[in-house]
Amino acid sequence: DGGITQSPKYLFRKEGQNVTLSCEQNLNHDAMYWYRQDPGQGLRLIYYSQIVNDFQKGDIAEGYSVSREKKESFPLTVTSAQKNPTAFYLCASSIGELRGAGSAQHFGDGTRLSIL
């Protein structure tokens, strides 16, 4: 079955460490997205990518970095510069604007990141 796989499900970070969250999709989607979810708030966009080797900052990109070397993969690194990284992180993908503007996003099961 096609879908989005995020790993790990739970992740713990020590102060000063960088950690990388994995997101893989086999839906043949061009576009991929990273969101952060905090209690009582809607999902907020961190980074998105419409095509391989290209990505743009979202609304809350500070302290995060991404890469898009393969169509299927869009890893997110939470750097030590992110002062409040404890949150639930969701990856999503869509056909993308290049093939169909406003297409529905499909979501993974998320990674919960906590600070030790």
Added chain:
Amino acid sequence: KNEVEQSPQNLTAQEGEFITINCSYSVGISALHWLQQHPGGGIVSLFMLSSGKKKHGRLIATINIQEKHSSLHITASHPRDSAVYICAVITSGTYKYIFGTGTRLKVLA
């Protein structure tokens, strides 16, 4: 004021009750997406609609573009419907998602 507002924030119902969750938005949209988030955190797509009404099983979604309002109805609710329901709009022109804060539904047996 948030661009996408959902009400109520929390809802507790008895099994079998008819449930309505509301979503109002203040931006121009190309479509609206209803999502369900399970207790484990994963998000599932329910409906994407840009006009009228859609139905799937016990779920019905409606949208009124002129009034900038959408509703999600659940008929004959069941404890397995307990989840957070999220309304998201896809903005016209930029095609970005803006999410509501969600409605937490608990259905008691």
